[in-house]
Amino acid sequence: MPELPDLSDEYANAAHIPGGADFLPRWTVQAAAFRDALGDRAVLGQPYGPGPRDWFDLFMPAARARGTLVFIHGGYWRAFDPRLWSAFASGALARGWAVAMPCHTLAPDARLSAITTQIARAVDAIALVQPGPLVLTGHSAGGHLVARLACTDVALAAAPRVARVLPISPLSDLRPLMQCDFNADLRLDAAEAARESPALRTPRAGIDAHVWVGSAERPAFRDQARWLGTAWNAPVTEDPGRHHFNVIDGLADPGSALLRAALAGL
Template sequence: MKNPAEYYSQQYNARAAIPDHPRIFTRWLKDSAEVRRGQAGLFDLPYGESSGERLDFFPTSRSDAPLLVFIHGGWWRSLDKSDFSFVAPAFTRAGFNVALPNYTLAPQASIGEIVLQQLRAVAWLYRHAEAYDFDPRRIVVAGHSAGAHLAAMTMAAVWPVFGDDLPADLVKGGILMSGIFDLEPVRHAGFVNVDLKLEEADIAVLSPALMPQAHPAPFITACGALESEEFQRQTRLIGDAWKTGHRSEVPLPGLNHLTICDAFADPSHPLHLASIDLLHAVK
């Protein structure tokens, strides 16, 4: 590799590879606004003290149902939970509660601080299961892009360390979509590391693929066939690293780094159906 900085910047700059990304983001905004107008939901519930530590909760009609926690991407530095409300309806209609946590965006927060915020969010949800009428024994995390990294970090977490009341198997399953699981290449991608400020010492403690899965919860992975070689390699990497829990990689022909989210929210798409199967399977 002659120029790692140039190569990794090209490989990881997903928006540059999707010319119509502004149209996709606009559609997500419109669809999400319509969901918030038309579907029951609780918005901006505080799970911590900072302004970024807020989450939205979309209940299903069924009592004591599982909870899907969806963590949004945006290179840890952009987008918002409200941009992704559109993912909730297909799951709530299928009988699952959905929570979408926010986090403080980089560079105002480091990736390490963002990881801790997501651990706080999931722990807060577990502790408030009775109040929001979901089953705390069936919490599944999902994430896209940087959100998949954060979801994986909740699966690598040794939960009893963060609270005596938290079980080791707090996270019962995972859905990891187009994620970044080894952060070493990101350190060389100048277009994003200008905000993330990753250094060599950060990589081992922030890369889930370099850690054991704390509990062998089942999980699926997915990456669009139109995505870069690096995003596809990262997806294979976490599947290989956590073989015991890895159920399958869902093939996604014709999809890119953004349209994978549309597939996740589409009740007829194989990615959505595989996600539903996982949610049904967790005990």
């Protein structure tokens, strides 16, 4: 049987983006400044379970919230926590929405199936303290996780309140990731890769899903977005000129096409 090709470079991003190494330091500075400026409207480290990464940050608008946008961060399920992306809450806040950013255990300390269950618990906990509709969005691995919450096989008590799911640059079919070097941490096998792939699962009836991806992203990510849109009969928007790191910039702009897609009509 021929050896399968190594797909690690196809799913690498920073090395293929001009100035790719500069994004994380810039986001870190912007996030800290945003939290400081928000003062007591930044409610940090709210627990949703007993584990050290069972917490979420909640950012509140100046007036009563119209609903809550839940954003789940990327990092191939292996890196970071949501504090890096705090400033991206600013666009939804300006539109009168609260924003919640949950943390989760990282691989290899947890398998993807456990992370999916953990994020479902986080969203249920957020729903208990936040009234109104929920919009679930996430980037890259976070896009995968919000798409998983929209699948019928994931227990989510808050599902009836989810008004929209907007995966950004999601990983929707995990089988190719078994051919990447970072699978040493993920430990995906064929059964788990298929079970945790939103593009291979059944979406909840009537789910309002919209898939978003940058037109300048790696072909593998554009494929992943297209696969999910096709499987779910959901619209797929290719944001012109956007790569994997700046495709989320619209979350910080209250007038952006990305936020209109997330919050329109709600």
